[in-house]
Amino acid sequence: MSDFLKLGKNTSGRDFIVGDIHFKMPDFFYGLNALNFNPTRDRILSVGDLVDRGPDPASGLKLLDQPWFHMVMGNHEQMLIQAYDNDPYGSSPARGAAWWDLIDERSRYQIVQRLKSLPIAIELEAEQGLIGIVHADVPIGMGWSDFKNDIVNDETKHYALWGQERVRDAIVSGVHEVWRVCAGHTKVQAPLRLGNYLALDCTGGNEGALAFYAVKEDRIYSFDKSFEGEEWDGSLSPISSCNTLRS
Template identity: 35%
Template sequence: MSRFRRVAANSKGRDLAVGDIHGHFRRLQECLDQVGFDPETDRLFSVGDLVDRGPHSEQALLWLARPWFHAVQGNHESLAITYLHGGRLDLDMYRAAGGGWFLDLPREQQALFVEQFLQLPIALEVQTADGLVGLLHADSPFDDWGALRDSLLFDDDARVREVCQWSRQRLKDGNTEPVTGVRALLVGHTPVLQAKRLGNVWHLDTGGWASGHFSLLDMATLKLITPAADGRAAPQPMPPA
């Protein structure tokens, strides 16, 4: 298991990123269909939180098996790992956060999910024609991507992982300081009404799992891709920081 993963550039099609999924894979598939996602050439990158809250969390294993789907480990995947491995966990909180489907599974089925969740990196970087794009679930504890990369590869500091998966500080502070070493850093975790950019950090959890909508970001152009009136994909510029 590597807590940091590098992904080579896509020479065939588009690389799209999406915010938190939270067990709404059918709704996500409909969104992908609307923008003409082609699994033969395109790839989809998730900022984590594949499960909990929605009705189809069990489909996470199917999606993780698809060669064009890549994800980082979100805090909800981490909760499942903690539960199965006997770590400290508030079970009432976990169930209230949508983890009941997992808690109610037989242990051998829980183990199948945790085995896959453990394979997910805390952070990954994707090469594009214009430079690296990084993905985390919540936020970077460093203002330099290289420092985060080195920490995850060599230090395995629990405090670093906690910020990566749980922090909401950047949004709370309105921090527009960039994370150097990447063109853009894509995150989720904290729902926003519309995709939001602070510095070069792009917050993509627009509540597609709740009453909002999934935001798909083209990682090459850093533009949102949304269904147009005629059903074709239409690029939309991101709002300013």
């Protein structure tokens, strides 16, 4: 697969963009249930960092083969690939990667080959306009078109996987030539809007609620299975609409 993937408009269902999952599968599936997710017509798009830290690697890895699940590469996927290429029998240097030491040789190869096929960025067509999905960020001052054309360059690719300047410095200029950009990587206490850029990693793979951006509604919902003591009543309470997110 190339570094860039374009997905057409979902004409039969809904699209949701989820923050860094990090194997927090109980929260992920709880969120799908609460959103009444229908795998026959709805889609999930992930900002990357599916692997490491969380409690359920087996279920997490199965997402890679689901036709309704699409994701970009995160820095944790990149670190795992690099570690395997350096030593197929070694450990991953990433935090929370102890699960990798339990994976047999054949499965390691299959997992890495699947991760290598992930794009660096996804462009999603939506009713409101184009949505860019990247793990960390688009270089500051670079428009979406230039980013797509430049993504083959190592420096741009590195920024897409590791960049934190926009969130760290609260840069609100946004990304031109696209309606929304959804990303993760840099942990925030609550979903954060900086111009048209949405920061969705509210857990870092640890405590916190997993964020789902509902594209058609232009709203973000958060789910944390640790709060399931009260039975879910079938209602949804958005934490905020995108035009009132903290910025």
